[in-house]
Amino acid sequence: MTSETTAAAVGVSIEDLSVSYGDNEVLRGINLEIEPGELFTFLGPSGSGKSTLLRAVAGFGPQPKGRILIGGDEVTRLPPWQRNVGMVFQSYALWPHMTVRKNVAFGLEERKVRANEIRGRVEAALELVGLQEFAERRPSQLSGGEQQRVALARTIIIEPRVLLLDEPLSNLDANLRVQMRREILDLQRKLALTTIFVTHDQEEANTISDRIAVLNDGIIQQVGSPMELYDEPANRFVAHFLGTANLIDGAVSQEDGTILFEAPDGTRFPLDCAGIEVGTERTAMFRPQNLRIAAEGSAWGESQVKLPGLVEHREFLGSQIRYFVRVGEHTLVVDDTHRVDQPTFDVGEAVVLGLETGQVRILGG
Numbered sequence: 001m002t003s004e005t006t007a008a009a010v011g012v013s014i015e016d017l018s019v020s021y022g023d024n025e026v027l028r029g030i031n032l033e034i035e036p037g038e039l040f041t042f043l044g045p046s047g048s049g050k051s052t053l054l055r056a057v058a059g060f061g062p063q064p065k066g067r068i069l070i071g072g073d074e075v076t077r078l079p080p081w082q083r084n085v086g087m088v089f090q091s092y093a094l095w096p097h098m099t100v101r102k103n104v105a106f107g108l109e110e111r112k113v114r115a116n117e118i119r120g121r122v123e124a125a126l127e128l129v130g131l132q133e134f135a136e137r138r139p140s141q142l143s144g145g146e147q148q149r150v151a152l153a154r155t156i157i158i159e160p161r162v163l164l165l166d167e168p169l170s171n172l173d174a175n176l177r178v179q180m181r182r183e184i185l186d187l188q189r190k191l192a193l194t195t196i197f198v199t200h201d202q203e204e205a206n207t208i209s210d211r212i213a214v215l216n217d218g219i220i221q222q223v224g225s226p227m228e229l230y231d232e233p234a235n236r237f238v239a240h241f242l243g244t245a246n247l248i249d250g251a252v253s254q255e256d257g258t259i260l261f262e263a264p265d266g267t268r269f270p271l272d273c274a275g276i277e278v279g280t281e282r283t284a285m286f287r288p289q290n291l292r293i294a295a296e297g298s299a300w301g302e303s304q305v306k307l308p309g310l311v312e313h314r315e316f317l318g319s320q321i322r323y324f325v326r327v328g329e330h331t332l333v334v335d336d337t338h339r340v341d342q343p344t345f346d347v348g349e350a351v352v353l354g355l356e357t358g359q360v361r362i363l364g365g
Contacts, residue, residue, distance in 0.1 A: 010071030
């Protein structure tokens with residue numbers, strides 16, 4: 001973000017926010033600082049509270065406890081129409097009897113903006129989303145991606161301080177989702193508009209977000225950039241939710257000055273981690289691509305842990321072969337890059353896995 005962009009955009013502060021539906025507490029003690037001009041994502045499974053949090057920022061749903069500030073102004077008790085935020089819903093909510101032009105103009109007409117100004121702003125909004133030639137069509141004559149662009153144009157034309165997107169890609173097929181997420185990111189960068197995006201799709205969140213808040217059971221589990229969350233998850237939930245993770249429960253010990261991780265089944269390896277308390281019950285985490293696989297008896301470098309095992313299952317994924325290898329009492333997932341004429345390993349074959357100790361992360365409990 002440039003200094004000009006940051007100066008034009010506004011931040012969003014969420015302080016000790018809790019939301020309940022009757023006796024059911026959906027959000028508990030949410031604290032977040034969303035930076036001006038940031039594309040920030042609420043990510044989590046169904047029922048995690050991510051859409052409830054977005055709707056609280058928009059002013060929908062029950063009155064929350066805590067505070068919401070937009071650009072430093074508290075909006076917690078303001079109705080939605082006084083918050084100057086724009087929201088794109090999962091269903092797009094377009095008027096079926098209106099043309100694209102009329103749908104986009106609707107918000108300005110409701111605000112009693114002068115007709116000549118509306119015409120100019122509608123043309124600019126349609127050009128921004130690439131829909132000038134569709135201006136006289138109705139929503140039923142548009143594809144899903146085109147309908148989404150209409151919903152975006154209708155929202156940004158009112159010049160909201162914050163753009164809110166509630167799972168806007170979930171109704172599109174896989175290829176169109178990839179295209180539209182790029183278009184949303186490009187649009188957000190052009191407008192320098194603080195944007196909050198809600199999704200349950202990890203790939204979607206990783207590809208467009210500056211930062212992500214991972215939610216589960218109404219609580220923020222961790223906040224960070226996509227790469228930070230993937231490489232340094234705070235707990236088991238984050239490790240599993242952002243990609244595939246190998247998790248082994250055990251304890252941290254020390255032997256001849258070397259810090260070791262030991263699992264109850266005898267699996268053990270040294271740790272290349274500072275500040276870990278010896279004697280604590282912890283979880284070792286490493287990703288499938290952090291493991292190398294070779295035939296039994298293969299030599300590895302001194303820095304690699306050797307884990308002998310048996311192939312239980314394998315999947316061909318095109319660019320990769322995914323192996324499920326039984327090591328002790330654990331089944332470890334290994335992603336091996338597929339190359340023409342590269343040897344593969346059959347189910348039941350004895351193999352050895354190599355693991356660089358620097359790739360292991362130790363999670364609490």
